[in-house]
Amino acid sequence: MTREGMIESLREKGLKVTSQRLAVIDILMEQRVLHPSAARVFAAATGRGYRLSLSTVYATLHEFSRHGLIKTLEFDQRENRYEMNPEEHINLICEGCGRISDYPVSRAVSEETLLADRGFRVRRTRMEYYGFCRGCLRGGSSRKPRAGKT
């Protein structure tokens, strides 16, 4: 999704295009590979001169997520992260440095199978593999050593 595409989406859904939302969109586009947290989006935005509050960043990300423009990766101990990749994939989450990368893969069980088999209607999925990335395995070059719960 491009910056213009997101703005287009806002209009389609009847959401207002505000300077704060544009700021969030810009940062999200720029940091998409990082799967940024709300705090990071806020820091990056203000650090670059945009004017908006942390509350607004939270509200905006929540709204974008609610409308399917982005996806929220919810965690218990670590802060939530946001991703823009709409394709089906597994998130590889490094417990050493906290980095998240995508690994494309098709859904393990089809929606139809689950519905027929269990009467369960899938709305969204979440697939995560926790472990250590190449860098952290290789003598922990590590940055931000953010271990999850062991």
Add this chain to the structure above:
Amino acid sequence: MTREGMIESLREKGLKVTSQRLAVIDILMEQRVLHPSAARVFAAATGRGYRLSLSTVYATLHEFSRHGLIKTLEFDQRENRYEMNPEEHINLICEGCGRISDYPVSRAVSEETLLADRGFRVRRTRMEYYGFCRGCLRGGSSRKPRAGKT
């Protein structure tokens, strides 16, 4: 894993077998299909006459999880849940009633593939499908209508 098996595991790992831990084990065994939360374990335990504190329940579950006796299902907004099923499976999580059920399935991508392909070493996985269970689809018989974030 049986009650006796868990006690055995505690001894093997050098963990003390206390009355509080036995209480938690009993409740976990009894409520295994429910994937109970810490609060529920606590309530069930005290309600049945066991004497232990909520702090201890948290500490115990954390310890069991750390040693691989159980697995913690971490959530952001809702409370964490704990499961005893050691098999590879997908957790079907109903956004209507909060019920969690298991759907056995083999790992989508093998450990070896990921290591060769990305240099990523998998330590644990998490696969969840969110949606609505049979009961909630059929006119929301619903109990505990616990919606996650939309």
Add this chain to the structure above:
DNA sequence: AACCAAACCGGAATGGTTCCGGTTTGCCTT
């Protein structure tokens, strides 16, 4: 029976996120 690290306890602290009510603003109408 003594010893000690591990486990337990209640209560205070934590911290990412949400809520609150009051103010500002995008956008539709005229």
Add this chain to the structure above:
DNA sequence: AAGGCAAACCGGAACCATTCCGGTTTGGTT
């Protein structure tokens, strides 16, 4: 171009499941 209004924004207070604290108890070993 001005008016009107619901949506969006804001800072600060509130939330709450979980963790932390230090002081006490206890399982298991010597």
